[in-house]
Amino acid sequence: MPPAINIGIIGCGEMGEIHARCLKEIGTATIRGLCDTDEARARKLLAYSPDAYVCSNPERLLRDDSIDAVYVCTHNDSHAQLGIAAARAGKHVMMEKPVAISLRECEDLQNAVEHSGIHFMTAFKLRFYPSVQKVREFMPSPLMCIAQMTDERWPDSFWANDPVRGGGNVISQGCHAADLMCYLLESEPVKVYAAGGNYHHPGLDITDALTATITFASGVTGSLAVGDIGLTPYVSKLSFQVMDGTRSAHLYDRLKQVSMWDGKHEEHYTDSEELGFLLENREFLEVVRRKAQPSATLRHGIRATVLLLRAIESMKTGQPQSVQF
The missing domain is CATH 3.40.50.720 (NAD(P)-binding Rossmann-like Domain)
Known part of the structure; x- marks a missing residue:
């Protein structure tokens, strides 16, 4: 033993x-x-x-x-x-x-x-969902990822919205979405252009919503939307779509469900619970x-944080930012 x-x-x-x-x-x-x-x-x-x-x-x-x-x-x-x-x-x-x-x-x-x-x-944890592994097996080389991680409005008093203790939703929670996008595309982010701001926490020095277009080293692209800007009733807080020119897959319902399309037939997979x-x-x-x-x-953790920090810098300057870490 x-x-x-x-x-x-x-x-x-x-x-x-x-x-x-x-x-x-x-x-x-x-x-x-x-x-x-x-x-x-x-x-x-x-x-x-x-x-x-x-x-x-x-x-x-x-x-x-x-x-x-x-x-x-x-x-x-x-x-x-x-x-x-x-x-x-x-x-x-x-x-x-x-x-x-x-x-x-x-x-x-x-x-x-x-x-x-x-x-x-x-x-x-999102990497470990069985549905995510199904998508990786189904589509090992996607060309595009559309990722969404949007939540209900977080209270101003919530510690993760504190500019010092938490950094706000985009930093605190968005790193999950940034990492899963990189994981699904299997490439390193090299450039990001973003827009967003503080839309409904006027008393806090945070970014509460952000959309970003990300270019990867392999030439593939991703679109990322994060924030506590509203929970969508059908796809839930989490929605990730990948495409490779012929096939597509959509992860939703907090990643417990995935629909995969091979160009002719649809396959559906459901997890009964979140196993991440x-x-x-x-x-x-x-x-x-x-x-x-x-x-x-740790490198993957740093990559997600740096990507979001560079996205916020792009949002503030109106200019694309290099993602180096």
């Missing part, structure tokens, strides 16, 4: 609890430590691992030699700092998106991880066990 994997969770809110629930369901790892600035919130997660200890300072988890890996599920502005500290402590990392909210943070985090020897996984969280956790535990590279790396 392989040795047990000990996990520490930093940030015990909604995302921390989702990961704790997945770890309990998988059953091949032990949550040893739970950390949150609000210890009462951390104690609620003892339901998933009664023998874990609770603390309010991440340093306790990072100094614990028995912990192999940490999950970073805190507010966005602390991600890079905690990722750097975890890398220096020799802990493997599963980090919720976005991995950073500024170019400087991306660079500092990348340097720390590269010099540490740890394995770092970005929690891009569970499947990404299974992979991360294998990454830690085997000391292997994850499929969703």
